[in-house]
Structures are given as C-alpha cells and as structure tokens.
Amino acid sequence: MENKVKSRFAPSPTGVLHIGGARTALFAWLFAKSHQGECFLRIEDTDLERSKPEHTQAIIDGFSWMDIQFDDEVFYQSDNKEKHLTAVQQLIDSNQAYFCNCSSERLDKLRTEQQKEGLKPKYDGKCRELGLIEGSDTVVRFSNPQEGSVQFDDLVKGVIEISNNELDDLILIRSNGSPTYNLCVVVDDMEMSITHVIRGDDHINNTPRQINIFRALQAKEPVYGHVPMILGEDGKRLSKRHGAVGVSEYQQLGVLPEALKNYLVRLGWSYGDQELFDHEELISKFKEGNINNSPSAFSIEKLSWFNKEYISKVDSELLLSQLSNMNSGFSEDEYSLSVLELIRDRCSLMNDFSKESEYFFNEVEDYDSKAVNKFINEQAVNLLTELLEELKNIASWKSHDIQLSIEQILSKHEVGFGKIGLPLRIALTGSTNSPSIDKTAEVLGRKVVIERIDKAIKVFS
C-alpha cells in the first residue's frame, strides 16, 4: 500500500480544456488506474493575471463529461502558498538559494547579448556570491548545481541526461513575493506524495530543474513519463487555426465522450491492432500497451469514425435523450424514436442527426434542382398522381403495404423502381438521398405523405 501509484494532472486555468491537455490527463489517469493507483487534479492558479475561475470550471466540466474522475477534491496550487514559501526559506537557510537584485533591464540585455553570441540565454549568476539580503526589489534564485548533470529514466523516452551547465539559477520567488512554477510544482508534488509525473514532453526541459530542487529539498523525485504532443492535421503545432482545440467544442460538434476518449488514447498509445476499447478495457490494458514516443497528428476523420462506431453501439432510448437535450429537433416521443432508428446508421456525428432528419421535422421547402431536372418529368408527375390515389386508399400504413402500392403501379406501367421511387423521394424529402423510401413514408405518416405528394404534383406540373 505504501507504494501506491499517485499521479496528477496539473493544468493552469488560463483557457479552455485543450484537447492535448485532455489526452495527457487521460494518460496520467489511465496510468494510475491501471496500477490501482490514484490520480489527482491540481489547478495551477498561481498566475493571478491569467487564471480565471470559469476556466477552472471548464476544465472540471470537461473531465466530468468524459467521465474521468479524479481522486480526492480538486487541489489548488494557490492554497499551498505557505508551504512554497517555507520550502524556499529552507533552501535559503541551507545556502541553496539566494537573493538577487538584478533588474529586468539587465536581464534583457544579458539575454540578447548571449543570443547574439550564439549562446543559450541564461542568468550569469551575478548575485550568487554577493550575500544580498532581502529587499523590496529582490527575487530569490535557486543555486543550481554547476557541475555534473542530471539524469532520469523517463517512462516513455528512456534515459535522458542534461548537463547542469545548461541550467541556470531560476527564480523561486518573484520580487512581489509570489513563488514561481518550478518551485510550486516540486513542493506540491512532494506534498501530495506524487509517485509518477505523466505530462507533455514540452516539460522535459523543466524536469532536470525540478529534480535539482527536489534534491536540494532532500526529497526523492518522482518517476517521470513524458508523452509526446498532439499536432494539427498538417503536422504543425495544434492551434486554433486548425479548428476546434477545446474539449467543449467537440462536445458541441456532437462527439460522444466515449468516442473522444477512445480516439485520444489511441493517438499515441496502442495495444496491438485493437482500435476499440471501452472504459474498463482501457484501464485494464493501458499498462500492457505501448506509448509511442513521437508526436502524432490529430485527425477529425478518424475521430468521426470512432464516433460512428460508438453511435452504433448506444441504445436508441439513450441516444434520443441525449439528442433531445441538444436542440436537434428530436424530442422524447415515439415519432422521434422511429426517426432516430431509421437514420442512425447514416450519422457519424451527433449533429448529423439534425441534418439527416430535417425533412422529418420540417416541411420540405426546396427541392434539389439537380435531382428535379434529372428525375421529374411528365411521366413522373403522372405516376405520382396515380400513387397518390393509391395511397389515399391503402388499408394499412405500413412500409410493406406502401411498397406493394408502388410496385403495383410499376408493373402496370412496366417501368423500373427508380421511375417512381426517385420522384417520390424528391417529393417527400426534397432530395434523392434518404433511407428506404417505403420506411421513410411509413414514419412520416399518411397525412404528411399525401400532403407532400400533393404539393409536389402542383409544383412540378
């Protein structure tokens, strides 16, 4: 029990829940769960300028939508400020941190000069040996070791080694007294007894700094696993110009949470040739699978495919209740249910249901002109007129009987199904694409069908 795996996801609430962040979180969570461990959510809200409560809420909502349940309460980094400060004091006391009064002007100048010389910009350690005391404009810097290197065995990347002279004396406390990111992360991870840090590989460069702080604090660093980032469809860094980047945007697009989750996990993780995993399977198989170590490009098409798979699995009633909450035209009644069952296998996104069902819930206003030109002529109108009479007197309004009526007319005139099927489809739906026309007619109901045929005859005569 002592060795229970504890991981965390630590977003800063400065924007929407990013799709890449969601995937990283999923990995961290799955890693913990597949080891019977715990995973926590920690909001890194120390940037007061940009942190917003609504962003925190959006993050929490996003995870609850995806059914990723973190253990314990949500942690807020800002709640832990005292501990951060105490840790820094400990470092100062043990001579592993010092006050620095270099101005940002000097720092800027230093940086540009170093860059010009082709060097890596970093603090030159000017105040390191000065023994300054705290002042109104001082910051606290960490005395990073100057010799040797930091090595760690990354769960996904393998051994990574970074020389200490690549690292500079980073700021631990700003001149306004607030602690900085790298310090907070270390203190919080210690505080929460985090054993495994699973995060994006954009943090690889922070890792040796954080390890040095852990060691200076005489603590043991956790195990790290850096998962590669997600790229846009074009292989470039994922950004707004690629379209939707927020989890909520996919929610609005009509992506099912299970589908998004499955897709996101498969993006960079694999378990042989298997594509579809349910929630339980993900947990049980995650650690047996393989995390890829190269970045992967996001593909909305593949996501759609996953979504289609999930749509085909969910129960109609459940689907209907979701749809009726979505302003889709559907409501929880018999009619909507039969529409849904008729069109469900034509839809890959939830939003497709609105498009595919339009003529079930609205009058047909326009007819597809291309289809009209091709299939509507005098003969078609005559056939429709005949069919109309037939349907008015049909005994039972069932697809089978409707089909019989159609066939009867067809054989009388010795023409193929298309001669009347297509015009009928145009009359009922406005276009030539729809589910089988007899079933469509059945669901639409006798009254509507007769009205629409009648209207079409008038329009096309």
Place this chain on the structure above:
RNA sequence: GUCCCCUUCGUCUAGUGGUUAGGACACCUGGUUUUCAUCCAGGCAACAGGAGUUCGACUCUCCUAGGGGACGCCA
C-alpha cells in the same frame, strides 16, 4: 542561435536482427441495396537519407536532413 525530444503507408499505428513489413482511418474498384449511407469483398500505399556493426538490418551505432519542444519575475 543553444540544448532536448522525435522520424514505418497521406494519417493513427504493429513490429524489437532473418516477416510476402501486419492492422485501422482515408482513398480506389467490385458486390449487396429502390437512391444515398451502411454492410461485404478486393486494391493502392511506408521503414527520411548516408555510413558503419553483422552471414543478415525497419530493428544496433554514428552522421546528415527534416519535424517538434524548451530557453520569462508564464505555467
């Protein structure tokens, strides 16, 4: 610029010294279907390049190129 990470079909990936390099999405062809979609069958398509190591390299090493990331009193 400096440092770090990465490189198998267009995309997601399997592969861990000897394979006809497999699967999925997309695409193409054919079949089923009253249309479209579904579904079924088939097809196209990849080891970034160059040196090594080895009897033998997609698999190991090095170099090059390309991509990504980090270099803040942001997180």
